Amino acid sequence: MIIVMKAGAGKKDRDEVVKRIKELGYKPHIIHGTTRDVIGAIGDERAKLVLQSLENMHGVESVVPILQPYKLASSEVKHEPSQVKVGDSVVIGGSRVVVMAGPCSVESEEQIIESARLVKEAGATMLRGGAFKPRTSPYSFQGLEEEGLKMLAKARDLTGLPFVTEVINPETVDLVADYADMLQIGARNSQNFALLKKVGQCGKPILLKRGMAMTIQEFLMSAEYIMSEGNQGVVLCERGIRTFETATRNTLDLSAIPVLKLKTHLPVVIDPSHGTGNYHYVAPMCYAAVAAGADGLIVEVHPDPERASSDGPQSLKPKKFAAMMQKLRLFAEADGRSL
Amino acid sequence: MIIVMKAGAGKKDRDEVVKRIKELGYKPHIIHGTTRDVIGAIGDERAKLVLQSLENMHGVESVVPILQPYKLASSEVKHEPSQVKVGDSVVIGGSRVVVMAGPCSVESEEQIIESARLVKEAGATMLRGGAFKPRTSPYSFQGLEEEGLKMLAKARDLTGLPFVTEVINPETVDLVADYADMLQIGARNSQNFALLKKVGQCGKPILLKRGMAMTIQEFLMSAEYIMSEGNQGVVLCERGIRTFETATRNTLDLSAIPVLKLKTHLPVVIDPSHGTGNYHYVAPMCYAAVAAGADGLIVEVHPDPERASSDGPQSLKPKKFAAMMQKLRLFAEADGRSL
Amino acid sequence: MIIVMKAGAGKKDRDEVVKRIKELGYKPHIIHGTTRDVIGAIGDERAKLVLQSLENMHGVESVVPILQPYKLASSEVKHEPSQVKVGDSVVIGGSRVVVMAGPCSVESEEQIIESARLVKEAGATMLRGGAFKPRTSPYSFQGLEEEGLKMLAKARDLTGLPFVTEVINPETVDLVADYADMLQIGARNSQNFALLKKVGQCGKPILLKRGMAMTIQEFLMSAEYIMSEGNQGVVLCERGIRTFETATRNTLDLSAIPVLKLKTHLPVVIDPSHGTGNYHYVAPMCYAAVAAGADGLIVEVHPDPERASSDGPQSLKPKKFAAMMQKLRLFAEADGRSL
């Protein structure tokens, strides 16, 4: 941590800061600059907000953190990329790009089984589908809940595709973990710390979505919450951030892929369906994500999107999904990987 | 809902859309434009995402919602401003500006009691303090939990100030409601729908903070979640939104005050401490909020901010708070109100 | 400037950085931390991007600037608030809040003269009106140009109100400066450096609007451009920044007032008309701006907004403007100032 003193700050202010730094267990180190002094506080600053409070001291202009606040998620701590296993057969973070596909919501047994068959045929290796739906409106369809989980499990049994589904409440984590192969934390719950802690104890791999206004650093701190409870099976999912642009539902931040690859060992998956909100834009963003090095994709596919009970505008029809997968294979190969 | 057809769309596309509109229970109404047609779907469109799915139909360019999706929170449904009572003595939404003040976190009995006395003396009418803390880092202080609630209750009993405190987990709603006069939903939980539903059943008034990337419309939808469970005692709290600007921790959106006053009957409170993240900027934003018509303020005050275990940089010292309150009174009076 | 080394960086990397720092004329100062070293570069870092290039050196994680890059605009260099004189009678930055009012565009002689009379009667001390209009669409009304300047001058001569008007091209700066009492640089030209340099030489005071995606620091750098050409008469105008919120046209950043008051000596004016884009929200934002310490306001007032050739939705009718001014007076007085 670097404490920047004000231009006019005197010895007395500096002495107070030095004293406080020592009290907090750090070692102070003063640099006398041409217009102002800066004071380094040497030590492990992970509990950084305490040092941040020095900003309230007389003569202090600002406090600048130096260290990243995450440890377990950091590529400084673990250098090799992590691989996360889902079910018996799928590995996220290896040389095969993992494609998770399926409808936004589970609507009926037929719908989810048909979806699973279609996406498997096209080459997907995991099924997605929502049973507990976090909806902006209390009047919108909220999901089939446990019935939906059962349908997902049946679709898995019939097709062999492990499935990922969202959990929205600490109370239902155990229930969802009983059925699902991977639990998803949605963007709106990405800083629901009670839920993060709970899934950190569930024993199943977690697909953690980035919040709409979440910095990369905060994203890794949320992963850290899960990991600090003992669950190292965390996969990070970029799904678009909120910006001023309205041509797309969100702005898909594909530069998050190389940034995360530099800062963490955890695998990275991209969700172009929520990221763009429009089926026209999904395929190009799938290609781009794989070219940029994403370990996987999660894509909304619905047998009849015009009649979907949620997210119809961003769902691919099965035919379009199959065509996308064919071309996607070429990009994976150009990157030395496969589907 | 207005369905905008593509420039080249033909009769067949239009017929399909009209048919689908009818199936969904709306009445279609076509306007033939000079370059394209638009089709109105007449009916109550609150379950709007279903209609949104028409964007996936052939020949459709976009679907434009007309109605606001909230009802109970809407000023169209209830014209007079609502007043929310907290404890026996405080009314939010009347002619007195309500000031809630206190430390970010409850740290000890002495600290919270001293804080309560100091803020009361300066004119505050409610106490704030966190017992369950949603912290970005799992390694940061997470709050004193039930012990903290007991200390808050003691501070209330000694000073007569009702208190508001945050709840972060559906499981602890009942516990918090046993002690607190008002429950706070924090920005990071503003779309934690499981939590919103639960506090909708708790019988205590709710201070609902706006999420960092939440539109006004989504903010009102979160209020609607609480209200639709039977709890009409919702107070909306603007606390800064996330933008590109880094000179302040967030960008305090004071224009949310007149926007909310137009769209809803619910009272509006401003949090300039989180909104700016810097104690230098808190007082001017308090004055501005009251001048713009806010029904109340929530302000972080700490007896020793340099030693605060959270949010020190944005906490006012008691002397500065008292000075702020004196000047604030003049702005309240200029607006025909009082403190 | 602080250079943060990577955790694994060795002596060789450090030596190279130290050598480069010396080459650039700074004095290096190493702090050995627990997990990594940081190196201070002592000296005047205003030409900071050169040091920034050290980020490309082996072993360097990041380069953190310490000094603000502006000098002439800085409150560290000039401690007392500046006052900017406009015409013979108006001073911006003193104990009187300056209100500039008038239509978005000059449309006719009658319109601008009528506007000037109405706003003067209500208490405005300056007239505003656009003769050169920067319009998003090439097909929109582009302003009356020199004819418009003549009409503004006539309105000034009849009412005694000095006027501010926008200049959009270096070539027409001299022309506009011949007529106008104050020149406005619009948000879209706030980093049009050729224009900034030119108005820095024009001898008239400048109203510099903040760009839609401009940080406070960049805003002050644009002021610095004007001042470095010799023109110290710069007034800063916050007019809303671009965020994800769509309920308002922009998000008016009123916290910019105390931030600027801390960092610069230049006066600050608020534009709630562009800031909100909706006449309903203008008056509350005027009150808030003055309560927060703004030195002035610039407000769109049109005798017949429904027929305005630009910005009708955000223009006040003269009656509403007069009512706003009456109440505004009370807030100015609560702040110890007057209109």
Next chain:
Amino acid sequence: MIIVMKAGAGKKDRDEVVKRIKELGYKPHIIHGTTRDVIGAIGDERAKLVLQSLENMHGVESVVPILQPYKLASSEVKHEPSQVKVGDSVVIGGSRVVVMAGPCSVESEEQIIESARLVKEAGATMLRGGAFKPRTSPYSFQGLEEEGLKMLAKARDLTGLPFVTEVINPETVDLVADYADMLQIGARNSQNFALLKKVGQCGKPILLKRGMAMTIQEFLMSAEYIMSEGNQGVVLCERGIRTFETATRNTLDLSAIPVLKLKTHLPVVIDPSHGTGNYHYVAPMCYAAVAAGADGLIVEVHPDPERASSDGPQSLKPKKFAAMMQKLRLFAEADGRSL
């Protein structure tokens, strides 16, 4: 244009709106809804801000535009993708991905010639380099101006690579057009309408960068400015938008590629150097851009980035650029194109 009436609006309000719609030359069409009426205004609404002024009428809630305001740039008007020729040999928008590469600034004859040779050898087909530099700070290096243009011309003559360079002032458009093969409008001038009009008359192709806070629609309106002056040779360049994320200098919006491909016939180029601001992230974003369908790339390459006088942190060293180009070729081929 759709005019949405308030819930309580009566016949009188509606009649006034209908009357005003007719006055403005549109044909009104009323839809009576269940809770409110909406009125369609049939006709060409390109001069839309005039209709927008109806928002100021009594009983009107909002005015919703239906048509896109651009014509010449629209894919509705011209269906086939446009190809833009640069110099004698380069075509942007065809089956070859065009790579423009070179240093941020021209610093010396040796530097630009060496850069040109190195990027050509690696497979680039155009040279980039700045002679007029728009710098945030007046104290930063402002470019070699005409001397820089001469050096660029010499580098072109020696290597055969046509070059693109920025123009920042209407006064110097003719000068720059005398030397350059393509003129660049930078992000900060993307709504400098005086400059856009001027380059619309210069007879050379234009590389138009998207502004940092510019919507796709505004981007196309800026292209429309150039095209409406007679210059159809416009290439659109996405270079990152400004968001809350600070891990990258900007957020590169790659979804702009498919959005633009849907809405316009103009070619699209991506600038990952400014888009990310960090050389680590440039190569993956190049691959992603080509996979998503970009027609070209513009990349900063500097023989000695640590000593660059601008933008060192985001410049590739020639070796890294050459390695990137090798891999890029594979992605272009996967997309059925070549370099």
